Amino acid sequence: MQVGLQGKVALVTGAAQGIGRSIADTLAQNGARVIYTDLDIDRAADAARTSVPCEKGHLAFAMDVSDGRHIDATVAEAAATAGRIDILVNNAGIGVRAADRKTIDEFPIETWDEMLRIDLTGVFRVSRAVIPHMKSQRSGRIINIASVLGLVPMRLQSSYVAAKAGVVNLTRSMAIELAPHGILVNGIAPGSTATEGWKHWIGDAKSEELDLHARLLSHIPLGRPASTQEIANGALFLAAPESSYITGHVLPIDGGWTAGFARDF
Template sequence: MQCDLGGKVAFVTGAANGIGSAIARRLSDNGAAVVIADIDIANAERIAAGLPRALACRVDIRDEAAIDSAVAKTVEHFGRLDILVNNAGVNTFAHRVDIDAFPTEEWHRIISVDLDGLFLVTRSALKPMLARGEGGRIVNIASVVGLAAMRLQSPFVAAKAGIIHLTRSMALELGPKGVRANAVAPGSIMTEGTRQLFYGENGTFHARTQAFMDHLPLGRPGTLDEIAEAVLFLSAPESCYINGHIMTVDGGWTAGYMM
């Protein structure tokens, strides 16, 4: 789709790679100035250099001071902040184990980024967004595993389920203030991580890939651009009456069982 985001400023976390970079480019293509907020500053600067109006900021979303600094830099550079996309997140590759064997430190690492970090970024970004009194948009990247749990990744499942209800809570609290909050719940998307786990010949779960694809009505993983398109829609003026919605982009994964 095409929409008019001219004059808007979007702050996208985890935007130096993968889904986040696709989102940043799609918002930019539709006229928004974009802040590439990521712990990977080298790639953030590379992405920003390829966009007409962009700023790269090094942000570890577990670090409140770094978040506040990046938000302040955004407002200083562009004068406003209109759209927040909470995309940054982590999962585990080395510890795909049952919960009784799951390491405590790995639990805390994932929750601290995927859920705590999202809260911290949102709280900081809302200050300039609300101060202007012109409303705004928040789009949180959740996951279908927050709706239909999967095995061997308990903290990721818990964090993404938390994001889904947190999004609804945001919608209730912020809607009267003119800020709409929604989430996108991707299914199996062809990121570098899923490529390593499922689609590479040496992937940990390569042997299960076909069985997994057989469960998906569309029979394939999604693309980065398909998630970016959903985020664009929820950021666009045309979606102004959508609030508290969880948009699944999953090829039919959560529609039911393929028997």
């Protein structure tokens, strides 16, 4: 899939690896100048340097989406350097470690607080910092990476489920508020995706003990996880000029996960 993003500037959070890196690289391959942001500035800089070249060069900035003041400063510097921000992809986030998977009465409070701060408040704070730049242009695209678990909850992950459900309805709320300013806001709800982090998680001792890999695949009608490129293709569609009448939509890319039960009972 090829679209025309020439002249556009995209800021992607959590762009050093995984889904974020694939989205950032895909936007670059379609003509956008990309601002790679991540807590790991070395990997973000390497990603920007090795991406498909653009005339003005891609940019990399350190960004901690759990720190509001750091977000504001980074977005201001990135916008000043690039001159504009046309596309924002709120991708940065964390998942629940297998060892923390407990019922809500035993779920670690520290994990709850950390995940809400990064996975939900981070989306709010980064968007809040970028929106004035889009308002001044009377145009923009915001793509929030949620999860199928924000649509269909799973047991033992209360903080992740709550955060991603929050992202789903935050996306819809933002779409209503920002439409008069020419800003389209949509979300993506990935299912299981074979990132390096996912592979590490699925292969750790606790996950193997719980047989999580086989149990997850048994619930996916297509019988496999997504590739990061398959998620990036969805982001490219939502960023494309051709998607000019889509806002407030959350697109599941989940191999059929949310269509219904794949297992027999």
